[in-house]
Amino acid sequence: MSRERVLRAAIELADEGGIAAVTMRRLAESLGAEAMSLYHHVANKDQVLDGVVDVIAAEINEAVGRIAVPTRGAAWKSAARERILTARQVLLRHPWAPAVFESRTTTSPAVLLYYDGLVGIMRDGGFSNDLAHHAMHAFGSRALGFSQELFTPSGGPTTGEPDPVLASMAVRLPNLVGMLAEVMHDDPDSTLGWCDDQSEFEFGLDLLLDGLDRRR
Structure with a gap:
């Protein structure tokens, strides 16, 4: 038993059943241990979630660390x-993770390391520290690979079909309901939220990148 093994087991449980599936009891069962033995490594579920963020952010840093492309200028x-x-x-391998990232009240050192690399890229591109700071605020969670939803009707249809509650308000919300009736998100494997699919994510990301490049 080790803290890393506990956290890896928590990630496996969440990958199978979502973050709600991660309880101290189920975690202990998956490890073939008594629940009390977990407390030598994580004091409570909040510490599990903090640790899970560390592990996934480390996965991200490992993945981006393999990127070898120019960063200077344009x-x-x-x-x-x-x-x-x-x-x-x-x-996308851990689609439950964005909600966990958003829920943490402290910032993981591994997440800070990721952001430091992104700021380094912008500095290589000629950004001032002031513009890089503005850029980080503009990116928000998108810098880390997901976009925060303004709302998620009924827990999140991902097909673009109007939410039944919204559809029932079509007279009061004709523009919103009309838009949703025509929007189709048909790639659930690329989705991290109600409307956070790959095409929508890249659309927003490219708008930000183009605008920041003009400011640069």
Whole structure:
């Protein structure tokens, strides 16, 4: 038994059944141990979630660490794009993880290391520290490979079909319901949220990158 083994087991449980499946009791069962023995390594579920963020962020850092592309001058934009989309590929293996990242009240050192690399790319591209700071705020969670949803109707249809509650309000919300009636997200394997599929994510990312490049 070790802290790393406990955290890896928690990730496996979440990959199979979502983060709600991760309880101290089920975690102990999956490890063939008594629940009390877990407390030598993690004091409670919050520590499990903090540790899970560390592990997944380390996976992201390992993946982006294998990227070898130019970053100087105009090359910054494609380098930043590849870094962010690589991070997203890791998260797509753990689609429950963005919600956990958002829920943490402390920042993982591994996450800070990832952001440090992204700022380094921008600095190589000629960004001032001030513009890099503005850029990080503009990216928000998108810098890490996922976009925060404004809302998720009924827990999140991903097909683009209007939510039944919204559809029932079509008279009051004609534009919103009309838009949703025509929007189709038909690639669930690329989805990390109600409308956070790959095409929508890349659309928003490219708008940001293009705008920041003009500011540069």
